[in-house]
Amino acid sequence: MNVSIPNILDQIIASIPLFKPELALIIGFIVCIFMALFIERRWKNSTFIGCVVTLAFSLYYLIDQLSTTGTGFSGMWLVDPLSTYARLVIICSTLIIAIFLQQRHSKNNGDVYSILLAATLGMHVLSSTSNWLMAFIGIEMVSIASYILVGYFSQNKVQSEATMKYVLFGSVCAAVMLYGLSLVYGLTGNLDFQSAAHLQGLMDAPEAIVTLALLFVFTGIGFKLSFVPFHVWSPDVYQGAPTAITAFLSTIPKVGAIVLFARLYQSWSSTAFYFSELSTWFIIVVAVVTMLIGNLAALRQQDVKRMMAYSSIGHTGLLLMVVFAYQDAFSYLLFYVVAYVIMNLATFIFIDQIEQETGSTSLLSYAGLGKKMPLLFTAFTLVAVSLIGIPPTVGFVAKLLVFTSTFSIFQSSGDTGPLLLLIVGALTAVISLFFYFKIPLYAFLRNSDQPITDKKQVSVLLIIAYILTVLVILLGIFPNWLMEKVS
């Protein structure tokens, strides 16, 4: 290809409008580094404000992009409603995480905001590309930022251990994925997984190599999504990391990864060839196993954060079901993602609030707390109900939409795979009742003699959590409000 440099430059300049939200993030990232270095000492919280302003700018440009569809940077950058909405979710939840960090870790926190922005940028990349190179850069950006975030506030051995585990596991997965990508590139000569040449290359390739390449690629995504068998890091890391970071890990990285995976699966499963069949069976088997292991392992947990780690593994199984059912309408995919993010953020804020008051994340320490903090535990229970998927909550509508779309695939194909997904999805909801309901069980049904005085202070975080809880109910009764916006 002989393209003249002015042409390339023209194209890059023409693509910049599509890249504005990310440009804002990049500039904010650099500014935040300097603010943390020079200004933070004199003017406390300046970096936090810088971070919030950056996110606001990014949000503003994103809203500007709502009706835009297009590609830029020679097809590397892809902007469509799915990516825009996903980025909106990412920015909004990052904002909440930023507030979370500011409230809980007010000392020595300058650099954490710039890292948070870097992670957000990585997520943006993941959700708006169909190019392997970009995807890998995105995954690595998110991963490296997450490693730092997990270790940033570490004070004891457990937390350092969690960080080390995370880094080691993450690097190995990234390496394996890169190897898989190189195989895929070698087979197809094209890095864009939606292009015809890419699919053609996969069709022609020998089955053994394709199997290897695909499984390797899925490893990297599997690590970010923490589906089985790449989930082993998440319970330790979730438990070891500060709650604010755990809230971040359990929500935002998954949004980007799931969008990427949905795009990938949509294009790879579209043919009648071996690699499509392999992807389909892979996703079905992994979804089933992930749902089962996540929910069954959660039954035995005595620590809330660890339990939530397994719960989020279980939800990953359902997210895979969403990916499986993703065809061209992205509305239920987004709905599930939004529901998941709202529920998880609220849960972790509650967990953190309780941790602040009792100093423990053990379920046993929740005994009898329902009477002392009735509002908090009522809200917590409602969110737990939503996590199980019982109406009238957003979790139920999200689950219903997933089942609906999976059933439509089952009805048109008649395969046992989707049916299996449906049945396991339904049954794991019953299993999940056991562990989610440990929270109200301990809080309301058990009594404790421990004197705990509720501090009764109104915190910004708690107000956010209550707003999220109200959203859980409102969106459960009127899902239209969200769906109309999205579609």
Added chain:
Amino acid sequence: MGLLSILIFLPLVATLLILALPSSAKATYKYVALGFTFLQFGLSLYLYGNFDATLGGIQQLDAYQFVEQLAWIRMDLGAIGKLEIDYLIGVDGISLPLIVLSTLVMLMGVGASWNIDKSPKGYFALLMILNTAVMGIFSALDFFLFYVFYEIMLLPLYFLIGIWGGERREYAAIKFFIYTLLGSVLMLLVIVGLYFSVINPATGAHTFNMLHMMNPANYVDGSFFAYIANYHEVFGIPARLIGFIVLFFAFAIKVPIVPLHTWLPDAHVEAPTPVSIILAGILLKIGGYGIIRVCYSIFPDIAADTNWWLALIGVISILYGALNALAQKDLKRMIAYSSVSHMGFVLLGIASLTAEGVSGAIFQMVSHGFLSAALFFLVGVLYDRVHDRYIYNFRGLASLTPKYTAYVAIAFFASLGLPGFSAFIGEAFVIIGAFNAESMATGVPRWMAIGGSIGILLSAAYFLWTLQRMFFGQTRLKGGLAWQEALTDLNTREQVILFPALALALLLGIMPSLIFSNLNASVIQLIDLIKPYL
């Protein structure tokens, strides 16, 4: 907002009011709850009085009364099509008697909660949410709406049993929850399947409307639950049969049938008295109602094929429940098992597919509703006083508490099917229906009717034997003098709660037409719906 909506959401207003009141106004919660339930009861009686008994309902929306329809959720799901969920409520002859029953039992439940002093705010708020859910279940005509109310019902019950229950309350609460949730998540899958199989003829969109699901013409050709030329099979079993079984399973847990009944004795024994009253009086009826409204009306073809099995399950429940009741030493457990037995009649009546049988089944639900409520209340009276309900710990109560004994005797005689009381009418009609079924060729053999009659005999045995063991003979109490002093006779509040229930049992026993006249058209409509498939 129509009357029916007001009926449903009135308790929710009560909940908000109770939550808004400061805890210094603790004593007023029960009055708020009582006032609102009383209002509800009056409203339901008004609806009953203004009900046009000539209209059938079942699968025709025009024949439903007090109908309200609002577009609720409309979602465009791209390739899958449009999601169409309505807020659609209405009543016919099958749901209205149960609504009136529910409001009455709820009133009894609030009355029985008068002495609750453990966090009354939460208690009455949950009770009122439960009330809303129950009303919603009986009025919903959209399957989505029905499911939402059905699940909402579980949450307050879990806490009511779990917080205010007896010793093993945690176990009982979670067991109850798991059983019901297991049934309902599978039900959700069938609902989704039905949604894809049915289109609304007016808009061409898929719909959750139950009435559209009852009309074979609305099924998409080749869809999963398609009617005619249905070639969908899963592992060699026709899809419609699977759908029916799953739905039946969900409701059968509620009824409950043997062998899915094991949650019931635990839940009853551990639940506080008012919750037992509501469980037995209302929630078991949701099972029977669901079988009629959902299983039989949406799957009439399968209903006609399987009614032999359903009737068999009914007979087994009658006999097994009765034999178990005979063996119980805990009074509350005995009454819980008698519920299993009496609800077996409901299943037998419905499965007989005769007009007498189905009417008898609904009548039996209503009659069992307030009779079991009265029975559990009577147990509660005893338990309140001495915190014991072990049958062998009491003897000769008649001389100690004559009024109480009289009420117990009347309630026992009414429950065992003595002519002149409502249970007799219900059980007799069920047995007549089951007996006639053979000549109507619905597939239920005569020996099942005989099995049902044996059940009545057994119920006489356990009720009378209990009466004899506890109330007659010389007064001998396990707790000695302390108990003798504690065992005061019924007070006015207790009599006010019990009297209407027992009076109603007598009234309906003498004038069953009070109920039959309103449900007849609907029952005939239901039979007509199923008849072509027999």
